[in-house]
Amino acid sequence: MITWPANSYAPARRAERGAALVVAMLLTALGAAVAVQMIVPLSGWLVREYRARDTQASYTLADAAASWATTVLAADVRLGPVDHYGELWATPLPQTPVEGGTIEGRITDLQARFNLNSVAPRGVKSAANIALAKTLFTSANLPTTLVDSLADAIDRDDVTDDGQSERQRYGQALRNAPLRDLGDLLDVPGFSVEYLRTLAALIVVLPEATAINVNTATSATLAAAFPGAQRELLAAAIARRDRQAFTGAGEFAAALQQPVVDGVLSVNTQFFAVDAVIRFERAAHRVQLRIARPPNGRAQVISRLISHA
Numbered sequence: 001m002i003t004w005p006a007n008s009y010a011p012a013r014r015a016e017r018g019a020a021l022v023v024a025m026l027l028t029a030l031g032a033a034v035a036v037q038m039i040v041p042l043s044g045w046l047v048r049e050y051r052a053r054d055t056q057a058s059y060t061l062a063d064a065a066a067s068w069a070t071t072v073l074a075a076d077v078r079l080g081p082v083d084h085y086g087e088l089w090a091t092p093l094p095q096t097p098v099e100g101g102t103i104e105g106r107i108t109d110l111q112a113r114f115n116l117n118s119v120a121p122r123g124v125k126s127a128a129n130i131a132l133a134k135t136l137f138t139s140a141n142l143p144t145t146l147v148d149s150l151a152d153a154i155d156r157d158d159v160t161d162d163g164q165s166e167r168q169r170y171g172q173a174l175r176n177a178p179l180r181d182l183g184d185l186l187d188v189p190g191f192s193v194e195y196l197r198t199l200a201a202l203i204v205v206l207p208e209a210t211a212i213n214v215n216t217a218t219s220a221t222l223a224a225a226f227p228g229a230q231r232e233l234l235a236a237a238i239a240r241r242d243r244q245a246f247t248g249a250g251e252f253a254a255a256l257q258q259p260v261v262d263g264v265l266s267v268n269t270q271f272f273a274v275d276a277v278i279r280f281e282r283a284a285h286r287v288q289l290r291i292a293r294p295p296n297g298r299a300q301v302i303s304r305l306i307s308h309a
């Protein structure tokens with residue numbers, strides 16, 4: 001059981017204890033994988049077998065890294081609904097020796113950026129999220145007409161805002177479903193590879209509509225959410241939040257002296273990314289996971305990418 005009183009610690013000491021706790025949880029999660037590796041160096045035959053199965057070993061550790069991350073995130077739910085970068089899950093896992101190699105990594109919040117699928121939650125356009133997306137696109141020098149075609153592509157009906165058929169307006173039938181990944185944008189009228197490159201750092205594509213977490217959001221995202229906010233107030237709110245997290249979107253908006261917009265912002269996160277590097281002898285693999293954590297805390301991996309680091 002982890003007990004970690006939020007907002008009541010000295011940052012340096014917290015980071016130190018946090019890292020120790022994260023390593024302890026990792027080693028518990030790794031138990032099974034380490035046991036597999038310990039039988040390896042018994043004979044020449046087994047050593048050759050081990051090298052041939054090196055990739056397989058990395059896969060085993062990737063599973064263990066996934067179970068570490070889901071364990072940390074599930075434990076966090078018991079501390080309450082507020083998520084921020086001062087919490088234990090956000091403490092990077094330092095390079096940690098395991099049998100035959102090392103592992104290091106970090107968990108980040110995918111709701112720190114604007115989720116393109118939020119323009120039409122459950123198939124219905126959200127005016128507030130569309131307005132936010134347009135401000136964000138404008139800040140990146142992208143035309144706002146892209147957001148209109150995106151919303152038509154994702155919303156479930158076949159008509160545009162002025163009652164025209166989407167097929168007629170865009171010269172093609174639209175998907176009328178959430179994007180599955182960034183690549184799906186290339187089928188949305190008006191988008192190009194160049195636009196995708198510009199957008200990649202600003203947005204994210206998650207399986208369903210999500211709110212932006214004001215405790216983790218990038219300053220570009222928050223500036224788009226509060227276009228009327230004074231720059232100094234926004235900077236002060238961002239500087240404060242890791243020490244003293246905001247407990248509600250309303251509290252954050254009040255700090256900016258702005259009205260809060262319903263359904264766009266939150267202080268809770270359900271989608272996380274894990275970026276880990278696993279080293280075995282001469283091989284290094286990068287493991288990138290996406291984790292969904294519903295309110296019941298049962299975190300699970302929803303995508304996994306393993307590549308050479």
Ligand SMILES: [Ca+2]
Nearest residue numbers: 076081082083
């Ligand atoms: Ca939390």
Ligand SMILES: [Ca+2]
Nearest residue numbers: 152155156157
């Ligand atoms: Ca549509």
